[in-house]
Amino acid sequence: MTVYEELVARGLIAQVTDEEEIKELINNGKATFYIGFDPTADSLHVGHFMALCLMKRLQMAGNKPIALLGGGTGMIGDPSGRTDMRQMMTVETINHNIACFKEQMERFIDFSDGKALLVNNADWLTQLNYIEMLREIGPHFSVNRMLAAECYKQRLEKGLSFFEFNYMIMQSYDFYVLYEKYGCNMQFGGDDQWSNMLGGTELIRRKLGKDAYAMTITLLLNSEGNKMGKTAKGAVWLDPKKTSPYEFYQYWRNIADADVMKCIRMLTFLPLEDIEKMSSWEGAKLNEAKEILAYELTALVHGEKEAAKAKEASAAVFSGGNLDNAPGKEIGQEDFEDNSIDILKLLVLTELAPSRSEARRNVEQGGVSVNGEKVTDISKRYSSEELQGDGLLLKRGKKKFCKVTVK
RNA sequence: GGGUGGUUUCCCGAGUGGCCAAAGGGGGCAGACUGUAAAUCUGUUGCGGAUGCUUCGGUGGUUCGAAUCCACCACCACCCA
Numbered sequence: 001m002t003v004y005e006e007l008v009a010r011g012l013i014a015q016v017t018d019e020e021e022i023k024e025l026i027n028n029g030k031a032t033f034y035i036g037f038d039p040t041a042d043s044l045h046v047g048h049f050m051a052l053c054l055m056k057r058l059q060m061a062g063n064k065p066i067a068l069l070g071g072g073t074g075m076i077g078d079p080s081g082r083t084d085m086r087q088m089m090t091v092e093t094i095n096h097n098i099a100c101f102k103e104q105m106e107r108f109i110d111f112s113d114g115k116a117l118l119v120n121n122a123d124w125l126t127q128l129n130y131i132e133m134l135r136e137i138g139p140h141f142s143v144n145r146m147l148a149a150e151c152y153k154q155r156l157e158k159g160l161s162f163f164e165f166n167y168m169i170m171q172s173y174d175f176y177v178l179y180e181k182y183g184c185n186m187q188f189g190g191d192d193q194w195s196n197m198l199g200g201t202e203l204i205r206r207k208l209g210k211d212a213y214a215m216t217i218t219l220l221l222n223s224e225g226n227k228m229g230k231t232a233k234g235a236v237w238l239d240p241k242k243t244s245p246y247e248f249y250q251y252w253r254n255i256a257d258a259d260v261m262k263c264i265r266m267l268t269f270l271p272l273e274d275i276e277k278m279s280s281w282e283g284a285k286l287n288e289a290k291e292i293l294a295y296e297l298t299a300l301v302h303g304e305k306e307a308a309k310a311k312e313a314s315a316a317v318f319s320g321g322n323l324d325n326a327p328g329k330e331i332g333q334e335d336f337e338d339n340s341i342d343i344l345k346l347l348v349l350t351e352l353a354p355s356r357s358e359a360r361r362n363v364e365q366g367g368v369s370v371n372g373e374k375v376t377d378i379s380k381r382y383s384s385e386e387l388q389g390d391g392l393l394l395k396r397g398k399k400k401f402c403k404v405t406v407k
Numbered sequence: 408g409g410g411u412g413g414u415u416u417c418c419c420g421a422g423u424g425g426c427c428a429a430a431g432g433g434g435g436c437a438g439a440c441u442g443u444a445a446a447u448c449u450g451u452u453g454c455g456g457a458u459g460c461u462u463c464g465g466u467g468g469u470u471c472g473a474a475u476c477c478a479c480c481a482c483c484a485c486c487c488a
Contacts, residue, residue: 258444260444286444365450398443399443
């Protein structure tokens with residue numbers, strides 16, 4: 001099976017500019033392609049992860065990836081598919097984020113010996129001279145056409161500033177620069193990037209009379225049509241300090257039935273034959289698929305060891321067993337009053353509840369238990385002796401646990 | 408530059424002087440049911456143990472009392488230039 005066929009089979013490809021050409025290039029390792037990452041946060045998330053996996057797949061097939069960090073484009077912010085403007089970031093924040101991205105990317109992609117490149121578009125975008133720039137590439141863009149682009153639709157109703165409108169031009173210019181500098185002949189990106197990417201291929205054609213190609217990756221949506229990898233509290237991060245391996249594992253373990261197979265197909269590296277076998281699983285059996293998905297992804301992102309720990313902790317917490325790896329929290333002597341601590345404070349300290357009010361509600365509604373026993377008294381206190389040794393296993397709701405011990 | 412409309416709690420959106428911590432919906436959380444799924448039903452959803460405290464773009468003002476009235480400022484949308 002060729003790489004291209006595999007990508008199709010996994011449902012990763014959304015749109016392509018020229019299917020035959022792209023097949024030919026990537027199947028034969030002749031593509032030099034780039035994917036852009038704007039440094040919008042201090043960690044990559046699941047959406048980026050898909051892009052990185054794609055890079056890896058193509059790299060394994062002999063193609064050369066370029067990871068483009070958006071130190072320049074990040075100064076503007078992509079308005080595609082958004083209803084409001086992104087918050088402008090300071091240069092310091094952008095640089096910090098870039099450093100974080102770099103570190104995480106190096107764990108996935110092999111950048112040694114020029115097998116892949118890591119570049120920052122701030123290197124050329126910030127050097128541009130406004131007038132020169134306008135004369136050089138301005139004539140190649142039609143405002144009429146830009147406005148017709150799907151990605152601006154929402155913004156044309158809510159308002160789009162000239163500032164953001166330029167994003168597409170910057171991204172197109174990136175592609176052009178990379179083509180000239182590194183012979184980059186292909187761009188990949190999320191499906192929401194389609195318009196921006198076409199801008200690039202068109203600019204290259206108009207300026208250089210050469211063909212370049214673009215391909216978008218299917219956005220990972222759940223059965224309700226929302227982007228995956230997002231929780232009420234925000235994104236599911238790849239940085240273990242922001243989303244612990246346990247939380248990461250749990251996110252995938254709790255996925256909806258309708259989405260499991262799609263995720264396994266799109267996100268894991270399991271062979272397609274194995275995935276085929278799983279696709280007939282139904283009902284409770286699907287739970288096994290969820291375990292596999294959670295384990296595989298956690299292993300890819302955090303390593304086998306962390307994945308095994310997360311799996312064990314989950315098993316322990318949900319069906320009994322060794323709790324050593326369960327999420328835990330140590331509290332200090334200073335948190336005690338008269339050598340004891342009340343249940344609400346424990347819930348807040350362990351971050352199982354965001355505030356005492358919320359914690360109180362949880363207790364009142366019968367959602368809190370300690371060492372398996374339901375707690376209904378909001379003024380219940382625990383002495384520091386009770387927290388010695390193995391500590392207490394606090395549980396809020398069905399899925400949130402924390403083992404509290406004293407320092 | 409001129410005009411009109413707007414800015415409400417996580418989001419949408421009601422509220423136009425006291426009965427407002429603020430309707431309704433979405434989302435979240437908890438409970439029941441289950442398979443750590445979905446659907447459904449119930450409760451809950453600013454902070455605080457409580458008398459209470461802090462919120463309705465910002466700043467001042469009117470009033471016994473303001474999310475609601477006035478002034479100025481900021482931001483946004485639409486229309487006219």
